[in-house]
Amino acid sequence: MARRHPVLRGLAIVVVVAAGLAALVVGLAVLRGEPLGERFSFGNTVAVVEVRGVISDAADTVEALDRLRQHDATVGVVLRVDSPGGAVAPSQEMYDAVWRLRARKPVVASLGNVAASGGYYVASAADVVVADPGTLTGSIGAIMEVHNVTSLAEKLGVSQTVVKSGRFKDVGQPLRPMTDEERVLLQRMVDDVLGQFVDAVARGRGMEAGRVRALADGRVYSGAQAREVGLVDELGGLADATRIVWARxxxxxxPRVTHVRMRSRPWWLDLLGAARLPDLGAPGGLLFLYRGPLPG
Structure with missing residues (x-):
C-alpha cells in the first residue's frame, strides 16, 4: 500500500483547516447580518437593506444603515420597503438613519407590495423613490386606536377601581367611555405627529409642506398615482432601483449586489422561504400604520 508523501499530507491539512476557518468567518458574518462584502473584498457593491412587515423596532435596521455608511466598498444602498408602517418612533429612527446615509452615498428606496404610512415615511428619506405601478403607498397620517369594552364588562359583571395622580393618567381606559376633554387631548397629539410626518416627507422629497399636507388625508395611492402626485420618482422594481443607485x-x-440580513431574523427562516410570510403583529399606541386591505 502506497504511503502519502508527508508534504502532501501537510498541505492537505492546511487546506482543510483554511477552508474550515473561511466557512466559520462566513458563517459568523451571515449570523451577524453583515453583507459578505464587508469582510471579503469583492469590489464595489450595492447593498440591499429590507424593511419588511409591521415596524415595531428600528435597532437592527439603524445599525445596518450606519455600518454601511462607514463601509467604503458599499457605494450605494437600495432600501427595499415592504411594510404597512407601524410604531411612530422606530419609523422616525429609520428615517434619520437613511438621511445620515444619504449624506455619504446614494440611497434609492424600492417600494414592494405595500410601502404605506410608516413604510413610506422611511422611504421618503431616500434620494430616489421607485415603486411598481401597483404598489400600495402613501397613507400619510397617524392613528391611535382606543378600545371601549364598557358594555361587555357590564354584561360580565366586571368593574375596575382606578387610583391615579392626575385626571389624564388613565386616558384610553377601556372600561369607561372617553370624555370630550380626553378626545381633544389625544386628537391634538395625533395632529402634532401628523405634522412631523408632513415635515419629514417635505424634507425628504424636496416638496412644499403645504403640498404634502394636501396629500396627507390618510389615503393610499397606487405606485402610478403616487408618481403623478410627486411621492414617487420612477416606476420599476428592485432591479431598476439597483441600476439607478449603481449609476448614481x-x-x-x-451592478454587484450584496444583501443585508437583519440580525434579529434567524437565517433558517430565509432558507425555508418564511421571508415571504406576512408580519401580522402590530404595536400598540400611536401609529403610522395602514389598516386597509392589501393586494393579493
Missing part, C-alpha cells in the same frame, strides 16, 4: 454612484457595467 458613478459605477459602470452591471
Amino acid at each position: 454612484a458613478g459605477q459602470a457595467g452591471e
Whole structure:
C-alpha cells in the first residue's frame, strides 16, 4: 500500500483547516447580518437593506444603515420597503438613519407590495423613490386606536377601581367611555405627529409642506398615482432601483449586489422561504400604520 508523501499530507491539512476557518468567518458574518462584502473584498457593491412587515423596532435596521455608511466598498444602498408602517418612533429612527446615509452615498428606496404610512415615511428619506405601478403607498397620517369594552364588562359583571395622580393618567381606559376633554387631548397629539410626518416627507422629497399636507388625508395611492402626485420618482422594481443607485454612484457595467440580513431574523427562516410570510403583529399606541386591505 502506497504511503502519502508527508508534504502532501501537510498541505492537505492546511487546506482543510483554511477552508474550515473561511466557512466559520462566513458563517459568523451571515449570523451577524453583515453583507459578505464587508469582510471579503469583492469590489464595489450595492447593498440591499429590507424593511419588511409591521415596524415595531428600528435597532437592527439603524445599525445596518450606519455600518454601511462607514463601509467604503458599499457605494450605494437600495432600501427595499415592504411594510404597512407601524410604531411612530422606530419609523422616525429609520428615517434619520437613511438621511445620515444619504449624506455619504446614494440611497434609492424600492417600494414592494405595500410601502404605506410608516413604510413610506422611511422611504421618503431616500434620494430616489421607485415603486411598481401597483404598489400600495402613501397613507400619510397617524392613528391611535382606543378600545371601549364598557358594555361587555357590564354584561360580565366586571368593574375596575382606578387610583391615579392626575385626571389624564388613565386616558384610553377601556372600561369607561372617553370624555370630550380626553378626545381633544389625544386628537391634538395625533395632529402634532401628523405634522412631523408632513415635515419629514417635505424634507425628504424636496416638496412644499403645504403640498404634502394636501396629500396627507390618510389615503393610499397606487405606485402610478403616487408618481403623478410627486411621492414617487420612477416606476420599476428592485432591479431598476439597483441600476439607478449603481449609476448614481458613478459605477459602470452591471451592478454587484450584496444583501443585508437583519440580525434579529434567524437565517433558517430565509432558507425555508418564511421571508415571504406576512408580519401580522402590530404595536400598540400611536401609529403610522395602514389598516386597509392589501393586494393579493
